Amino acid sequence: MKNTVETFGKMIYKLAPEHPGVVRDLLKSVYKFEGTKSRIAPSRPLLPARRYLYNMTANSICRGFGQKGTTALVSIFLPCQVLHAMGIEAVVAEGLSCYLTGAAAADYFIEIAERNGIPETLCSYHRILIGCIEAGVLPRPALILNTTYACDTNQLSFRRIAEYYDIPQYVVDVPDKPTADNLQYVADQLREMTDFIEQHTGKKLDDDTLRQRMLWTQQATQSYRAYLDARATRYIDNCMTSEMMDILATQILLGRRETAKYMSMLAADVARLPEGKRGPRLFWVHVLPNVNGPLRQLLDYTGNVDIVGSDLNTAALLDVDPDKPYQSMARRILESSFNGTIEKRIENSYQYADKLNADGIVYFCHWGCRHTLGGSQYAKTYFEQRGLPTLVLDGDGCDRGRSGDGRAAVRLQAFLEQLEHSTGKDK
Amino acid sequence: MIAWNCKYTPVELLCALGAEPFFWNSAADDFGYAQRVAHGSICCHVQAFLQNCRDKGLREVVLVNCCDSMRSAYGILKNNGDLDFIFLLDLPHKVGGCAQNIFKKELFRLVEEYSKFKNTVFDSDKFKAAFPVTPKLLPQENFIAVAGGRVSDSLLAEISAQLPLPVADLTCAGTRLLGAPTQDIDDFDALMDWYASELLSLTPCMRMHDVSGRKALYNLPGLSGIIYNTVKFCDYYAFEYDALRKETKLPILKIESDYLPVTGGQLSTRLGAFAENAAFAQQAGDKKKGSAGGYVAGIDSGSTTTNMVVLAADGSFIGGVTVRTGPRAAVGANKAFAAVKEQLGIDKEQLDYLVATGYGRNAVLSADQTVTEITCHARGARHQNSDVRTVIDIGGQDSKVIGLADDGSVSNFVMNDKCAAGTGRFLELMATTLEMDVAEMSSVGLGWKDDLTISSICTVFAESEVVSLIADNRTAADIVHGLHKSVALKTAALVGRAGGVPAYMITGGVAHNAGVVQELEKKLREKLIIPDEPELCGALGAALIALDKVK
Ligand code: SF4
Ligand code: SF4
Ligand code: SF4
Numbered sequence: 001m002k003n004t005v006e007t008f009g010k011m012i013y014k015l016a017p018e019h020p021g022v023v024r025d026l027l028k029s030v031y032k033f034e035g036t037k038s039r040i041a042p043s044r045p046l047l048p049a050r051r052y053l054y055n056m057t058a059n060s061i062c063r064g065f066g067q068k069g070t071t072a073l074v075s076i077f078l079p080c081q082v083l084h085a086m087g088i089e090a091v092v093a094e095g096l097s098c099y100l101t102g103a104a105a106a107d108y109f110i111e112i113a114e115r116n117g118i119p120e121t122l123c124s125y126h127r128i129l130i131g132c133i134e135a136g137v138l139p140r141p142a143l144i145l146n147t148t149y150a151c152d153t154n155q156l157s158f159r160r161i162a163e164y165y166d167i168p169q170y171v172v173d174v175p176d177k178p179t180a181d182n183l184q185y186v187a188d189q190l191r192e193m194t195d196f197i198e199q200h201t202g203k204k205l206d207d208d209t210l211r212q213r214m215l216w217t218q219q220a221t222q223s224y225r226a227y228l229d230a231r232a233t234r235y236i237d238n239c240m241t242s243e244m245m246d247i248l249a250t251q252i253l254l255g256r257r258e259t260a261k262y263m264s265m266l267a268a269d270v271a272r273l274p275e276g277k278r279g280p281r282l283f284w285v286h287v288l289p290n291v292n293g294p295l296r297q298l299l300d301y302t303g304n305v306d307i308v309g310s311d312l313n314t315a316a317l318l319d320v321d322p323d324k325p326y327q328s329m330a331r332r333i334l335e336s337s338f339n340g341t342i343e344k345r346i347e348n349s350y351q352y353a354d355k356l357n358a359d360g361i362v363y364f365c366h367w368g369c370r371h372t373l374g375g376s377q378y379a380k381t382y383f384e385q386r387g388l389p390t391l392v393l394d395g396d397g398c399d400r401g402r403s404g405d406g407r408a409a410v411r412l413q414a415f416l417e418q419l420e421h422s423t424g425k426d427k
Numbered sequence: 428m429i430a431w432n433c434k435y436t437p438v439e440l441l442c443a444l445g446a447e448p449f450f451w452n453s454a455a456d457d458f459g460y461a462q463r464v465a466h467g468s469i470c471c472h473v474q475a476f477l478q479n480c481r482d483k484g485l486r487e488v489v490l491v492n493c494c495d496s497m498r499s500a501y502g503i504l505k506n507n508g509d510l511d512f513i514f515l516l517d518l519p520h521k522v523g524g525c526a527q528n529i530f531k532k533e534l535f536r537l538v539e540e541y542s543k544f545k546n547t548v549f550d551s552d553k554f555k556a557a558f559p560v561t562p563k564l565l566p567q568e569n570f571i572a573v574a575g576g577r578v579s580d581s582l583l584a585e586i587s588a589q590l591p592l593p594v595a596d597l598t599c600a601g602t603r604l605l606g607a608p609t610q611d612i613d614d615f616d617a618l619m620d621w622y623a624s625e626l627l628s629l630t631p632c633m634r635m636h637d638v639s640g641r642k643a644l645y646n647l648p649g650l651s652g653i654i655y656n657t658v659k660f661c662d663y664y665a666f667e668y669d670a671l672r673k674e675t676k677l678p679i680l681k682i683e684s685d686y687l688p689v690t691g692g693q694l695s696t697r698l699g700a701f702a703e704n705a706a707f708a709q710q711a712g713d714k715k716k717g718s719a720g721g722y723v724a725g726i727d728s729g730s731t732t733t734n735m736v737v738l739a740a741d742g743s744f745i746g747g748v749t750v751r752t753g754p755r756a757a758v759g760a761n762k763a764f765a766a767v768k769e770q771l772g773i774d775k776e777q778l779d780y781l782v783a784t785g786y787g788r789n790a791v792l793s794a795d796q797t798v799t800e801i802t803c804h805a806r807g808a809r810h811q812n813s814d815v816r817t818v819i820d821i822g823g824q825d826s827k828v829i830g831l832a833d834d835g836s837v838s839n840f841v842m843n844d845k846c847a848a849g850t851g852r853f854l855e856l857m858a859t860t861l862e863m864d865v866a867e868m869s870s871v872g873l874g875w876k877d878d879l880t881i882s883s884i885c886t887v888f889a890e891s892e893v894v895s896l897i898a899d900n901r902t903a904a905d906i907v908h909g910l911h912k913s914v915a916l917k918t919a920a921l922v923g924r925a926g927g928v929p930a931y932m933i934t935g936g937v938a939h940n941a942g943v944v945q946e947l948e949k950k951l952r953e954k955l956i957i958p959d960e961p962e963l964c965g966a967l968g969a970a971l972i973a974l975d976k977v978k
Contacts (some may be wrong), residue, residue: 116925117669122662148520152494173520342502373466374499
């Protein structure tokens with residue numbers, strides 16, 4: 001399998017300079033195939049809900065590679081309910097790059113980005129995104145919409161892409177505290193963003209459709225909470241990728257009927273599993289490096305180690321009021337644990353780690369993600385003072401040149417041994 | 428005393444509250460503490476700030492939530508308990524009416540917190556008095572701007588000392604031109620409205636949403652050249668540099684600051700080359716010598732080898748020599764003189780003019796002039812082939828790409844960063860790991876079968892990758908080919924950053940390496956021109972400059 005992927009990656013590398021269109025079609029068919037395969041004949045023992053999820057995310061990525069001028073490029077915390085209501089596909093760097101790396105196709109795009117002057121210290125999800133666009137493989141989006149957090153990177157790369165292709169861009173400026181004034185400020189901008197989308201796409205937003213999207217958002221949120229409740233005492237034989245794919249479901253895919261369905265399937269699937277734990281239960285902070293072979297060996301489908309949750313999936317599990325869509329979306333943005341100072345994010349992670357009965361925390365320092373990096377030592381102290389052993393792990397979520405393969409695995413393995421020992425599970 | 432570091436800080440308001448604000452923008456001696464409490468890959472200015480807060484015993488600090496590094500620094504400083512007062516100002520990204528209102532509320536919050544802390548009240552006279560009567564003005568005559576990300580006080584002084592024109596600080600930390608209120612505003616709310624609007628109208632930094640106002644910076648009258656700085660591990664300004672270098676007609680030089688004490692080497696080479704080639708260059712250091720001996724020479728003192736070229740007074744090529752530099756540049760130079768005597772039969776005293784270049788150029792005491800290797804390589808390359816528009820020099824310790832204008836002058840250049848990846852040194856180290864010599868390596872790689880990729884960027888990690896490939900029973904040819912690809916990749920990125928165009932000439936010892944050349948040609952989709960003696964190119968350029976002096 002690994003070799004097939006590698007060969008595919010090499011083929012992409014050879015074809016991309018002369019035939020970006022061919023590469024685009026190839027990627028589309030691979031993702032289409034992968035999506036269908038995970039639905040009907042997954043190569044791993046996936047829960048039915050996760051099979052549904054993989055198919056859903058693969059289709060979404062495929063649509064991202066669809067017709068020029070039909071998609072919107074968004075940042076991970078941008079509320080997309082309005083886009084879904086108007087039938088516009090949202091493309092997000094984290095999802096796209098994760099899929100491209102999965103097909104070993106990211107190297108070329110990283111190279112293009114660096115050759116075009118993008119600093120190599122920039123977060124690799126965005127270097128791949130910029131490379132993929134500037135290589136002419138990702139079709140020109142109709143719009144760019146982004147919030148000013150979670151990071152500096154998205155502001156920089158989206159501005160660059162907007163200028164490169166002359167794409168209309170709307171930026172939601174997000175203050176750092178959820179005060180009443182700030183709530184109003186953000187809600188007003190979200191309304192303005194809707195006008196902006198209408199104006200640039202010629203589509204009209206129907207209020208009832210938006211209301212329905214908010215209802216599905218609420219259902220999905222409730223189901224995800226129910227899933228977490230059940231998860232607190234249960235084990236799943238899972239992998240980093242499913243936690244990564246959940247990020248798409250808990251953020252940009254919120255507000256779709258399928259997402260609500262997925263979340264309720266997930267809650268039901270997990271509730272049916274027997275109670276009890278196996279090996280160490282890990283709570284993960286930040287993205288998951290599912291490109292790193294040695295780490296996958298330690299974490300994916302081990303029948304033992306369990307990644308019980310992650311901070312990106314628990315950043316803003318807030319109720320929404322379908323009758324006040326803009327206020328609700330604004331509140332989710334402002335109150336997200338990723339908005340504001342690092343302490344807020346770390347406290348939130350601790351609460352969920354505790355709730356999910358984690359034995360330890362892996363704090364993943366994705367190269368280029370300075371907010372995460374800067375908070376690493378503070379987080380370690382905070383978690384450990386509260387009794388949760390913490391591993392600060394340096395690496396890269398999707399740039400294989402920086403993922404530091406072997407060394408990260410040694411450290412993680414030692415950490416797992418430490419946890420097994422301290423929880424009395426040493427066999 | 429309260430430390431601040433961002434131009435959007437309401438400094439005048441702090442004065443009105445009885446504070447003594449001071450601008451804190453120094454380098455730190457080291458980052459030991461900062462890396463212990465934060466991380467080594469966050470913005471170096473922020474690392475220096477964290478370090479100095481402790482080393483210099485700061486007690487009060489006002490920060491702006493400028494960027495991710497700053498946001499996390501605030502959390503750290505607030506919780507480590509070393510400070511008496513810390514405040515994080517939430518600066519909007521937009522500047523319109525609503526954003527201004529949000530910002531005004533932040534000013535109110537600061538007033539509330541600081542007056543509680545200091546037990547003071549707002550004093551409107553102090554507020555007015557805090558504005559400089561005449562804001563700091565830009566130089567009236569021609570000047571060079573340091574632009575982009577901030578530079579430390581010491582780096583700015585170093586740059587000013589090395590350039591032939593006055594230097595103005597147009598970085599994010601240097602352009603706080605704020606005028607005093609022109610009329611009396613008695614109502615506090617209205618006054619803060621005015622103040623918020625003034626602050627938000629400063630020339631936007633790259634962190635703001637609308638950066639179109641920055642264009643004016645680069646059209647200032649008298650602006651003759653730009654030193655563009657980016658702070659290590661800050662991404663904001665690299666994006667502007669990329670756009671600016673394509674647009675501006677002014678000479679531009681890219682540097683990176685790391686907020687540690689300034690160390691000479693590469694920086695002075697870059698500044699020197701910039702000063703030599705830019706339109707404002709002065710004929711400094713010229714001295715003409717008699718034409719007694721009938722020869723001129725150029726000596727290129729590199730980290731690995733020292734090369735020397737001798738020309739006759741009529742310009743004809745007499746010969747060139749290459750010797751190992753050894754531990755000290757001066758020793759290498761003496762060896763080169765000895766070799767010239769032995770191989771070419773020419774004595775040091777017969778040289779009418781000697782130009783030294785290369786990283787050890789200042790150690791060649793008998794030189795009449797020193798010129799940077801950038802200028803010399805450009806000159807040497809162009810002399811050998813007049814079509815050349817881009818010179819790619821892969822040397823022992825650094826690699827560089829030099830863009831040439833139609834007339835052969837340097838239009839742009841970039842050098843690799845401080846690490847060895849993508850240089851001759853990288854290949855040497857890998858050759859040792861593979862237990863072969865460099866010359867052998869050059870040909871071995873051509874016989875590859877399996878297309879391996881060495882993915883680690885860092886030399887040390889690449890070495891361990893190579894070791895595990897050997898353990899994996901991969902053939903030497905495949906591994907070497909992977910290494911060649913990796914050097915080619917780094918170099919191609921450098922060419923991209925310099926905006927290089929064909930025809931390309933490759934110089935330096937690595938030009939002999941057929942494997943690297945082949946891979947680089949693939950990447951650039953273009954044949955490379957390889958001069959007869961690629962390692963002599965810099966010395967030849969130096970000799971040609973020497974020839975100019977005696978003609
Ligand atoms: S990984 Fe970090 S830097 Fe990269 S996009 Fe996500 S939040 Fe931004
Ligand atoms: S980049 Fe802007 S916000 Fe940041 S410190 Fe500089 S002036 Fe302040
Ligand atoms: S140099 Fe860059 S990263 Fe550092 S404080 Fe300024 S804007 Fe932030």
